Amino acid sequence: MAPSGSRSVKRGCWRVLYWIPVLFIALIVAWSYYAYVLQLCIESIEDTAEKVVYLLVYHVVFILFVWAYWQTIFTKPMNPLKEFHLSHSDKELLEREDRGESQQEILRRIAKDLPIYTRTNSGAIRFCDRCQLLKPDRCHHCSVCDKCILKMDHHCPWVNNCVGFSNYKCFMLFLAYSLLYCLFITATDLQYFIKFWTKGLPDTQAKFHILFLFFSASMFSVSLASLFIYHCWLVCKNRSTLEAVRAPMFRHGTDKSGFSLGFSKNFRQVFGDEVKYWPIPVFSSLGDGCSFPTCLVNLDPEQPSSPTGSNLASKSAAEGRQFPSKPLRESQSRLLTSTPSWSENDSATDKDKKGASNPGVTIENEA
Numbered sequence: 208m209a210p211s212g213s214r215s216v217k218r219g220c221w222r223v224l225y226w227i228p229v230l231f232i233a234l235i236v237a238w239s240y241y242a243y244v245l246q247l248c249i250e251s252i253e254d255t256a257e258k259v260v261y262l263l264v265y266h267v268v269f270i271l272f273v274w275a276y277w278q279t280i281f282t283k284p285m286n287p288l289k290e291f292h293l294s295h296s297d298k299e300l301l302e303r304e305d306r307g308e309s310q311q312e313i314l315r316r317i318a319k320d321l322p323i324y325t326r327t328n329s330g331a332i333r334f335c336d337r338c339q340l341l342k343p344d345r346c347h348h349c350s351v352c353d354k355c356i357l358k359m360d361h362h363c364p365w366v367n368n369c370v371g372f373s374n375y376k377c378f379m380l381f382l383a384y385s386l387l388y389c390l391f392i393t394a395t396d397l398q399y400f401i402k403f404w405t406k407g408l409p410d411t412q413a414k415f416h417i418l419f420l421f422f423s424a425s426m427f428s429v430s431l432a433s434l435f436i437y438h439c440w441l442v443c444k445n446r447s448t449l450e451a452v453r454a455p456m457f458r459h460g461t462d463k464s465g466f467s468l469g470f471s472k473n474f475r476q477v478f479g480d481e482v483k484y485w486p487i488p489v490f491s492s493l494g495d496g497c498s499f500p501t502c503l504v505n506l507d508p509e510q511p512s513s514p515t516g517s518n519l520a521s522k523s524a525a526e527g528r529q530f531p532s533k534p535l536r537e538s539q540s541r542l543l544t545s546t547p548s549w550s551e552n553d554s555a556t557d558k559d560k561k562g563a564s565n566p567g568v569t570i571e572n573e574a
């Protein structure tokens with residue numbers, strides 16, 4: 208067999224193996240459904256009112272949890288727009304240059320027309336050799352997906368997908384609802400778990416389901432709670448997991464809070480402007496994933512002075528170019544310019560309004 212053939216067979220095998228953790232979770236969830244609904248509620252609970260309430264609440268949480276999990280697994284990660292890909296002539300030009308510095312010169316020229324503010328640690332333009340593109344801010348190449356992923360957070364084996372711009376909100380809801388699911392099971396199963404040890408349960412196989420249901424739900428609750436709290440902190444700070452490990456590098460240096468706009472705007476960047484969509488696992492994040500409002504752009508003399516869509520659009524129009532082909536959404540510009548439509552009464556409000564009155568200048572000082 209040709210080497211390329213064996214490579215594709217190997218890759219195919221890996222693709223199948225990557226689904227094992229997802230299958231494992233699916234089997235546990237299916238068993239938990241059987242154990243809770245049939246063995247606990249229908250077989251063991253005698254009080255009808257209690258049975259009905261438990262079953263109703265359980266099914267609401269179960270549907271939300273499975274929906275969020277499904278969306279996290281099957282939402283395709285978004286890749287950079289075509290403006291970030293090298294044109295045919297630029298590719299040829301880059302290939303002809305063998306010196307790193309001359310290649311950087313070419314990349315710098317291309318990057319000038321793009322809303323790119325971050326650099327590599329050595330200050331060079333972030334370029335993906337494999338995808339042949341200039342990496343947008345917060346975009347990283349995933350070695351498992353073999354693609355550049357917009358606002359990549361991490362590659363999650365439990366969903367066999369990259370968690371990034373397109374599905375981060377669904378991933379957050381998946382964590383929230385799976386935690387709620389486990390906490391609900393733990394809380395309602397507790398009294399029957401105690402009855403197991405005090406010999407208060409009839410001697411059927413249901414009692415062992417009740418026992419293991421309590422153990423597994425409480426153990427998953429602990430690990431999910433720590434992960435959920437960590438990601439809540441990341442959302443508040445507007446950082447991805449990768450950025451929490453290594454702060455993004457701007458032209459003036461690294462800045463771990465470079466993309467932070469204050470709590471409420473950071474939250475709305477992930478969950479969107481409309482409150483009714485917040486608890487639903489559908490995409491409602493703000494922006495296009497290729498560029499992000501940052502309060503630090505004025506410190507970058509080589510880039511457009513404002514990250515808002517109107518400036519980029521007018522700059523492109525002046526040069527007769529078609530960038531952005533998909534202009535930054537109005538919603539993203541609003542992140543920097545307007546006050547939110549929903550009422551806020553936390554301390555973040557004043558801080559945000561201060562930032563909004565003078566976009567592109569104020570630098571948030573976050574701990």
Ligand SMILES: [Zn+2]
Binds near residue numbers: 335338347348349353
């Ligand atoms: Zn790439």
Ligand SMILES: [Zn+2]
Binds near residue numbers: 349361363
């Ligand atoms: Zn990936």
